Amino acid sequence: MSNQLSDRLNRLAPSATLAMSQKSAELKAQGVDVINMSVGEPDFPTPEHIKQAAKRAIDENWTSYTPVPGYPALRQAIAGKLRRENGLLYDPSQILVSSGAKQSVCNALLALVGKGDEVIIPAPYWVSYPQMVLLADGEPVCVEATLEQDFKLTPEQLEQAITPRTRALIICSPSNPTGSVYTKEELKGLKDVLLRHERVMVIADEIYEHINYTGTHASLAQFPELRERVVLVNGVSKAYAMTGWRIGFIAAPEWVVKACNKLQGQYTSCPSSVSQKAAEEAYNGPQECVEQMRQAFERRKNLIVSLIRETPGLEVNDPQGAFYVFPKCSSFFGKSFEGRTIETSTDLAMYLLEVAHVATVGGDAFGSPQCLRMSYATSDENITEAMRRVREALARLR
Ligand code: PMP
Ligand code: GLU
Numbered sequence: 001m002s003n004q005l006s007d008r009l010n011r012l013a014p015s016a017t018l019a020m021s022q023k024s025a026e027l028k029a030q031g032v033d034v035i036n037m038s039v040g041e042p043d044f045p046t047p048e049h050i051k052q053a054a055k056r057a058i059d060e061n062w063t064s065y066t067p068v069p070g071y072p073a074l075r076q077a078i079a080g081k082l083r084r085e086n087g088l089l090y091d092p093s094q095i096l097v098s099s100g101a102k103q104s105v106c107n108a109l110l111a112l113v114g115k116g117d118e119v120i121i122p123a124p125y126w127v128s129y130p131q132m133v134l135l136a137d138g139e140p141v142c143v144e145a146t147l148e149q150d151f152k153l154t155p156e157q158l159e160q161a162i163t164p165r166t167r168a169l170i171i172c173s174p175s176n177p178t179g180s181v182y183t184k185e186e187l188k189g190l191k192d193v194l195l196r197h198e199r200v201m202v203i204a205d206e207i208y209e210h211i212n213y214t215g216t217h218a219s220l221a222q223f224p225e226l227r228e229r230v231v232l233v234n235g236v237s238k239a240y241a242m243t244g245w246r247i248g249f250i251a252a253p254e255w256v257v258k259a260c261n262k263l264q265g266q267y268t269s270c271p272s273s274v275s276q277k278a279a280e281e282a283y284n285g286p287q288e289c290v291e292q293m294r295q296a297f298e299r300r301k302n303l304i305v306s307l308i309r310e311t312p313g314l315e316v317n318d319p320q321g322a323f324y325v326f327p328k329c330s331s332f333f334g335k336s337f338e339g340r341t342i343e344t345s346t347d348l349a350m351y352l353l354e355v356a357h358v359a360t361v362g363g364d365a366f367g368s369p370q371c372l373r374m375s376y377a378t379s380d381e382n383i384t385e386a387m388r389r390v391r392e393a394l395a396r397l398r
Pocket of ligand 2: 017038039102126127128176
């Protein structure tokens with residue numbers, strides 16, 4: 001009986017996005033021509049000047065443990081970014097760098113949430129949020145925001161979901177998986193509700209900040225009355241095409257930063273030294289690369305939305321950020337092809353992978369079983385070909 005896992009691990013579901021991506025990679029290795037629209041990461045290489053900074057860092061021997069919350073120069077660079085781009089004044093002591101924004105979110109939840117605490121998560125949500133809440137022994141409270149409301153939580157829904165046990169709200173804008181972007185006005189509505197419930201903290205996941213087609217990024221941290229209760233999460237992964245470097249950060253009240261510092265000091269020591277030097281260059285160096293990638297994503301978004309709208313049976317919003325589309329696909333449930341019946345969106349994702357050789361992720365994992373997530377962080381050619389295959393495969397379902 002030595003191979004028993006802890007209850008904590010038994011409760012945890014594996015990451016559906018990473019699992020689907022791995023499946024697609026396995027098929028590719030067998031020689032199948034798979035178009036991977038499952039995992040969400042920029043398809044661009046990291047910009048040259050950032051790679052050069054990392055090479056220099058190695059040559060200059062930035063190769064030891066760093067301070068637990070990150071190098072002072074990087075925290076300073078992040079404070080500069082928050083001031084310049086977001087109008088937010090943070091002292092470097094209120095910033096903590098981690099191994100990806102994923103660790104940043106997880107640190108914050110582990111620091112704030114305990115047994116019996118509830119965390120409100122608007123659904124559709126990024127797959128990892130409820131799982132991280134469970135890791136922290138908390139209870140995820142998922143509140144459905146429908147396609148008709150552009151997948152955005154309303155102040156009324158928030159008010160209704162709050163109980164004396166609510167400890168935090170997670171808001172992701174631009175959103176993974178829906179691409180929805182909250183306006184300043186919409187956030188103000190949520191802020192007014194939050195001001196009436198002083199125990200509720202906010203985790204504002206802004207990792208897709210720069211992949212935004214509305215022209216403005218708004219943050220709950222920009223309301224001074226709420227600022228002391230907001231843990232802002234961001235990082236270099238998406239804006240600078242740096243997913244593999246594993247650098248994210250929180251900007252938060254100092255007591256939260258200190259708690260995360262203690263936590264991180266016990267289980268990862270610090271984020272990678274070389275990656276921190278690369279991230280410092282990302283924030284301090286030229287910014288044209290960010291806009292160039294944003295424009296490419298916007299063009300691809302327009303392409304895929306128009307192709308989905310031409311596909312019978314799929315229904316889609318017009319996402320205003322991130323690089324995902326999240327079409328409703330439930331009109332195919334109950335239909336079959338060669339004895340195979342589609343009951344759920346995960347069934348549909350498997351069908352599309354095996355028959356059309358297009359990897360997507362079923363909406364079940366995002367708390368929205370009616371939908372299917374497709375990442376359009378791939379070339380125009382891949383998008384066009386993938387949608388051709390998807391349309392053909394869907395047409396065979398009767
Ligand atoms: N938040 C959201 C909403 C994401 O989609 C991702 C990407 N996996 C992350 C956080 C984590 O980003 P990172 O790669 O920096 O850990
Ligand atoms: N954010 C990406 C996604 O949702 C990366 C995978 C992950 O971390 O889950 O696909």
